[in-house]
Amino acid sequence: MERQEIIDGLVEILKTVRTIDPQKLVGVTEQTDFITDLNTPSTEMINIVAKTEQKFGVEFDDDDIDDLGSKVKNVVDLIIKTKEKESE
Amino acid sequence: MPGRKVAVVGMGGAFPDCSDLTDFSTKLFSNKSLIREWDKAIAYGKNIRSSVSGFITEEEMGLDVIYSSLADNNYPETYIDKLNRIPDGNLATADIGCIWAMLGSLDAIKMAGWTNKEVQSEQTGVIMGSGGAGNAILRVAWHNFYELGKKTRLAGSHTVDRTMVYREAANVSCLIKNKGICEAIGSACATGLGNIGYAYRLIKFGLQDRIIAGGVEGTSLETFIGFDGMQVLSRGFSPQESSRPFDLNRNGFVCSFGCGIVALEEYEQAKARGANIIGVIDEYFNNSDGDGDMFYPSFSGQKRLWKGLLSSPALKPDVVKVHGTSTPAGDSIELLSVVDVLGEDGYHICAPKSQFGHMLGAAGSVEFITALLMLKEQKVLPCLNSVTLNPELEPFQKSEKWEGPIKPLEAYRQLIPQQSIAKEINHITCLNYGFGGTNSAISISRDN
Numbered sequence: 001m002e003r004q005e006i007i008d009g010l011v012e013i014l015k016t017v018r019t020i021d022p023q024k025l026v027g028v029t030e031q032t033d034f035i036t037d038l039n040t041p042s043t044e045m046i047n048i049v050a051k052t053e054q055k056f057g058v059e060f061d062d063d064d065i066d067d068l069g070s071k072v073k074n075v076v077d078l079i080i081k082t083k084e085k086e087s088e
Numbered sequence: 089m090p091g092r093k094v095a096v097v098g099m100g101g102a103f104p105d106c107s108d109l110t111d112f113s114t115k116l117f118s119n120k121s122l123i124r125e126w127d128k129a130i131a132y133g134k135n136i137r138s139s140v141s142g143f144i145t146e147e148e149m150g151l152d153v154i155y156s157s158l159a160d161n162n163y164p165e166t167y168i169d170k171l172n173r174i175p176d177g178n179l180a181t182a183d184i185g186c187i188w189a190m191l192g193s194l195d196a197i198k199m200a201g202w203t204n205k206e207v208q209s210e211q212t213g214v215i216m217g218s219g220g221a222g223n224a225i226l227r228v229a230w231h232n233f234y235e236l237g238k239k240t241r242l243a244g245s246h247t248v249d250r251t252m253v254y255r256e257a258a259n260v261s262c263l264i265k266n267k268g269i270c271e272a273i274g275s276a277c278a279t280g281l282g283n284i285g286y287a288y289r290l291i292k293f294g295l296q297d298r299i300i301a302g303g304v305e306g307t308s309l310e311t312f313i314g315f316d317g318m319q320v321l322s323r324g325f326s327p328q329e330s331s332r333p334f335d336l337n338r339n340g341f342v343c344s345f346g347c348g349i350v351a352l353e354e355y356e357q358a359k360a361r362g363a364n365i366i367g368v369i370d371e372y373f374n375n376s377d378g379d380g381d382m383f384y385p386s387f388s389g390q391k392r393l394w395k396g397l398l399s400s401p402a403l404k405p406d407v408v409k410v411h412g413t414s415t416p417a418g419d420s421i422e423l424l425s426v427v428d429v430l431g432e433d434g435y436h437i438c439a440p441k442s443q444f445g446h447m448l449g450a451a452g453s454v455e456f457i458t459a460l461l462m463l464k465e466q467k468v469l470p471c472l473n474s475v476t477l478n479p480e481l482e483p484f485q486k487s488e489k490w491e492g493p494i495k496p497l498e499a500y501r502q503l504i505p506q507q508s509i510a511k512e513i514n515h516i517t518c519l520n521y522g523f524g525g526t527n528s529a530i531s532i533s534r535d536n
Contacts, residue, residue: 018154018166018176041177043245047165050158050241 001083003030006056006076013051017044030073045070058082094291094369095358095535098202098351099457100195101302102149102188104142104344104444109195113461115443117508119470121328122444123342128309129316136313138321140330142344142445143307144188151187158242163228165244178263183222183250185306185347186259192349193260193300200351201363202298210267211297214257215287216304216349217272219279219449219522222251223310256304268296274449276522277411278374279303280348281452285372285530291354302349303453311448312343322414325473331446332473333412333439334419334497334504341413344445348453350460367460370515370531373397377525385418386525387492390425393527397517398429403531405435405517407468409459412439413446420482422519424492427500436511437503438462442472452520452528459516463534466513471504 011028014020017040024038034040034048049068053059056079064082068074103112104122115122126141146153146167156165167179167187174182174190182190193214197207206212229243249255254272261270269290275282280303287301305311315321322330322340331342358365373396377389408426412419426437440458447454458469477497484490493499518530 016154016157018168019180041180044180046241046245050239050244054158 003076006079007072009055010052010072010075013048013055014038016051017048019044028072030071030076032072033070034072035070052079058086092292092294093355094288095353095355095363095365096350096367096369096460096532097353097358097363097365098196098198098200099366099460100192100199100349101454101457102144102192102347103454104144104346113465116440116458116461116469117465117467119472119507120443121331121472123327123330123344125327129312137316137319138323138340138343140322140327140342141312142342142346142447144345145307146184149188149191156244158244159228159232159238160236161228161231163232163243164225174263178259181246181249181262182259183225183255183306185218185304186250186256188306188347189216189256189260189302189304189349190263192302192347193264196300196349196351197264200353202351206298208265208267212266213269213287213290213296213299214261214264214266215269215271215273215283215290215299215301216256216260217254217274217279217283217449218256218304218306219274219276220305220308220311222255224306224308225250227310260300264300275526275528276524277446277448277451278520278522278526278528279449279452280447280454281456281518281520281528281530282374284350284352284453284456285374285528287352288369288372288530291352297354297357299352300349301352302347303450304347305345305448305450307345315343320415329473331414331442332475333410333414333442333471334423334474334477336476336478338414338416338419341415341441342445344447346444346447346450346454348450348457350453350456365535367463367532368535370403370533371397371400372528372530374526374528377527379525381525382523385421385521387421387425389525389527390422391428393519393529394425394429397529397531403515403533404430405515405531406511406513407459407462407516408435408437409455409516409518410437410439411520412441412471414441418521420478420497423497423500428492432500433502435503436468436505436509437471438469438505439471439474440469442470442474452518455520456518456530459518459532462513462516463532467508467510468505468513470506470508472506474504474506477501
């Protein structure tokens with residue numbers, strides 16, 4: 001799965017979070033920060049993570065979620081890493 | 089702080105089968121019932137005894153539900169306010185009852201005419217609660233974890249804020265940004281009045297100048313089935329005839345839902361700014377039965393309640409707004425305790441539950457609003473369906489230990505109008521009781 005494909009999928013998830021301004025979702029890149037750039041309430045992050053697991057068919061380790069950064073890149077990396085681990 | 093009086097300067101809420109407070113008032117004084125067949129209960133067939141309720145749908149409140157794609161069984165992820173009254177950030181932390189509380193609070197504040205500076209001051213509090221937990225949220229969250237074996241995070245991060253005991257107060261406080269006290273009083277079916285009574289004391293004792301107060305019970309089949317299982321809900325009548333306080337053939341209460349919010353303000357302050365004073369609270373008193381019985385009403389407990397209420401300058405009420413649930417045990421004890429204290433004439437009794445059922449944690453506050461409406465309209469609300477009062481003595485009246493009135497309920501027929509009637513109303517007493525033997529009473533007057 002290409003990284004841009006994952007980003008596009010993440011944006012689709014973010015569109016379902018009503019506390020995020022849809023206008024901020026235009027031009028999301030790997031460097032976009034969920035908290036500082038999108039003003040995502042911290043309590044919504046775990047909801048986004050859970051929806052990400054569902055959309056991409058992966059199950060993150062709790063340790064990985066605890067260590068997860070707040071940038072889009074961090075989530076993309078975790079999806080790829082988890083998929084690789086699950087395919088081993 | 090001696091001499092401080094408390095005025096009611098605003099009202100709001102959510103009412104079954106009504107578009108707003110004006111519609112609620114119009115229907116009540118038109119002797120209408122707000123009780124309907126409930127499709128959600130009927131869907132479970134014979135597994136539920138009762139199928140009538142004064143319920144409120146999301147659509148009726150201008151709301152849409154967004155169900156979670158992660159959890160099964162229609163788990164509400166959040167709500168959409170189609171009328172843009174509440175920001176999405178506040179909706180995210182709210183169950184349906186909290187949303188009603190926020191909408192009711194906004195209406196009450198608007199009616200009160202408080203400025204943003206006044207609302208957001210340290211002298212403004214939020215005191216409100218509900219009778220049940222956030223049952224509709226908890227059921228699905230627990231089902232997904234325990235029964236379906238899903239991870240806790242699939243229920244999302246808003247299970248706690250949407251189900252905690254003082255969730256309505258917390259959500260309203262976060263919406264209006266007051267800086268004073270934010271708490272919830274819980275006393276089962278006396279919750280609504282208990283919160284208003286506590287708020288009254290906070291102002292009377294000088295701890296706050298303004299308080300948004302009330303009670304809520306969000307529509308929840310989960311709550312309904314708890315009472316249905318106790319076999320205490322009305323059945324066998326048409327919806328409009330199901331709630332029949334004091335009637336000989338009553339067989340249970342109608343489990344309903346709603347929200348009643350009032351804006352309270354220190355009287356002199358309200359007067360000085362030219363506020364419209366809807367009513368003045370004279371006194372609030374509450375106590376416990378003290379007989380160790382969780383459910384059965386207590387004649388002596390209710391008599392002590394009246395004694396406490398009337399210990400300060402006694403104002404004989406023109407109307408007694410009773411708890412009047414339509415249960416066999418509760419109504420007869422209550423009627424006889426009222427008669428024992430106030431005598432056999434000179435006042436009327438009204439039981440608003442006859443029109444909209446028993447709103448549990450919201451009952452006391454919504455019925456408090458009906459009392460304010462009676463003061464405004466100078467009309468007594470009816471006790472629908474109180475067709476036949478028992479012509480014979482109640483079994484407990486035949487006991488040697490009985491110390492109350494020794495006439496059958498039928499002897500007090502003239503106190504209980506079945507249709508709304510006009511009369512001069514200056515003082516009203518409101519009564520509410522709850523499981524655990526808790527009793528609450530408040531006395532209000534028309535502003536002179």
